[in-house]
Amino acid sequence: MNENSLKKALTKINLGALRYFDSIGSTNDEALAWAADDAKDLSIVIADEQTQGRGRLNRKWFTPKGSGLAFSLILRTTLRPHLSRTVGLAALSIADALLKHGLSAQIKWPNDILLNERKLAGILVESVWSGEDMDTAVIGMGINVMKEAVPPFHLLQFPAISLGEVLGKPPDRERFLHDILAAFITRLPQIGSDELIKEWEEKLAFRGQRVQIINELEQKTKQSTMNTVTGKLLGLEPDGSLRLRSEHGNLVTVHFGDVSLRPSADTI
Numbered sequence: 001m002n003e004n005s006l007k008k009a010l011t012k013i014n015l016g017a018l019r020y021f022d023s024i025g026s027t028n029d030e031a032l033a034w035a036a037d038d039a040k041d042l043s044i045v046i047a048d049e050q051t052q053g054r055g056r057l058n059r060k061w062f063t064p065k066g067s068g069l070a071f072s073l074i075l076r077t078t079l080r081p082h083l084s085r086t087v088g089l090a091a092l093s094i095a096d097a098l099l100k101h102g103l104s105a106q107i108k109w110p111n112d113i114l115l116n117e118r119k120l121a122g123i124l125v126e127s128v129w130s131g132e133d134m135d136t137a138v139i140g141m142g143i144n145v146m147k148e149a150v151p152p153f154h155l156l157q158f159p160a161i162s163l164g165e166v167l168g169k170p171p172d173r174e175r176f177l178h179d180i181l182a183a184f185i186t187r188l189p190q191i192g193s194d195e196l197i198k199e200w201e202e203k204l205a206f207r208g209q210r211v212q213i214i215n216e217l218e219q220k221t222k223q224s225t226m227n228t229v230t231g232k233l234l235g236l237e238p239d240g241s242l243r244l245r246s247e248h249g250n251l252v253t254v255h256f257g258d259v260s261l262r263p264s265a266d267t268i
């Protein structure tokens with residue numbers, strides 16, 4: 001992967017501009033800095049290696065050199081009323097690209113893509129506001145293409161997998177990136193539609209099953225004793241929040257934030 005080969009692979013995609021790095025701290029950080037400067041809508045930062053890749057809550061996201069896809073897309077259009085749906089749009093775009101390889105992905109709410117119940121990819125959406133207005137959304141995506149991208153087991157909170165392991169042979173990274181971006185741009189006008197929520201819901205991992213939602217921030221700071229909710233995963237609200245039926249039979253809505261979803265062994 002290099003800047004020329006990437007630009008060639010992406011000629012048909014209507015990007016603002018592209019910045020490529022052999023190695024970088026975090027593509028999201030670079031994209032946020034570029035957005036604060038003069039980045040055009042649909043510009044992309046892509047790196048062959050991330051040394052400080054981030055998940056939510058500043059958890060580490062691993063992108064060893066030459067093994068995965070790590071990129072951040074800068075959106076400057078007026079996504080504001082739909083910001084909470086952006087992660088769903090990004091997740092469905094990765095799912096579309098996987099379908100081209102005959103793979104049916106599941107989305108572990110809110111931000112992970114699973115294959116065979118293992119984490120293949122993660123999404124991190126960050127936004128920049130100027131007063132009441134959303135100036136920019138940066139959508140970071142990290143995808144395990146080669147098996148070398150998968151971190152050692154002891155560093156994982158959830159099992160992980162790569163495309164190479166699933167397909168027997170990893171796909172061409174630039175081609176795969178092309179397919180994700182093409183799907184994303186095709187889906188962008190769908191952002192406010194009921195159809196987006198429906199498709200997202202259909203792909204939710206553990207739907208109909210008992211899951212546990214852990215409020216990581218509260219658990220860390222011990223601010224509350226109500227830091228986990230257990231219930232049956234029902235579906236999504238129109239803003240992309242998660243709908244559960246709790247053990248006591250109540251409907252519970254879980255908003256985006258510093259929560260993690262885990263399957264829970266018992267049945268309801």
Ligand code: ADP
Pocket residue numbers: 054055056057059060061062063111112119120121122123142144149150151155156157158159160161259260261
């Ligand atoms: P979750 O949604 O599972 O709570 P995050 O979305 O915050 O977690 O992602 C960060 C976590 O993902 C890390 O703590 C680590 O366990 C895991 N992780 C880091 N790099 C990778 C990778 N390349 N593939 C799969 N999982 C990873």
